[in-house]
Amino acid sequence: MSVLRAPDPAAVLRDFVARVSPYDPAPGAEPVGSVDVHSADGTETIRVTPHLARALAEALAGYRDRADRGTCATCGGRRLDENLHCADCGRLHGVLGEVIARQAERVRQRGPAGSAEAAP
Numbered sequence: 124m125s126v127l128r129a130p131d132p133a134a135v136l137r138d139f140v141a142r143v144s145p146y147d148p149a150p151g152a153e154p155v156g157s158v159d160v161h162s163a164d165g166t167e168t169i170r171v172t173p174h175l176a177r178a179l180a181e182a183l184a185g186y187r188d189r190a191d192r193g194t195c196a197t198c199g200g201r202r203l204d205e206n207l208h209c210a211d212c213g214r215l216h217g218v219l220g221e222v223i224a225r226q227a228e229r230v231r232q233r234g235p236a237g238s239a240e241a242a243p
């Protein structure tokens with residue numbers, strides 16, 4: 124697993140504000156809030172206009188984490204690795220995972236291999 128270096132949160136927010144502010148239909152509108160960002164460089168306060176709040180909400184609604192591979196069909200967990208293996212219950216998803224799960228269910232329903240049929 125690779126760990127990505129975290130960007131400076133204040134710089135990220137400043138970039139976001141710079142990207143959306145040219146399209147603010149009411150740039151002088153009363154702020155609806157503010158965000159204080161504490162980073163290694165100190166504390167920065169960002170005024171949140173109604174347009175910026177809407178843009179943040181839309182950006183978050185459209186965000187999908189690169190590690191989001193859906194939910195586990197067995198336990199509902201959200202920690203599926205790149206092989207669609209659930210870190211919580213161990214189920215393997217995907218086409219191969221479905222075949223293995225079906226076969227495991229058939230074996231489970233029959234009991235231990237041939238135990239009932241093999242008995243004299």
Ligand SMILES: [Zn+2]
Binds near residue numbers: 199200212214
């Ligand atoms: Zn699971």
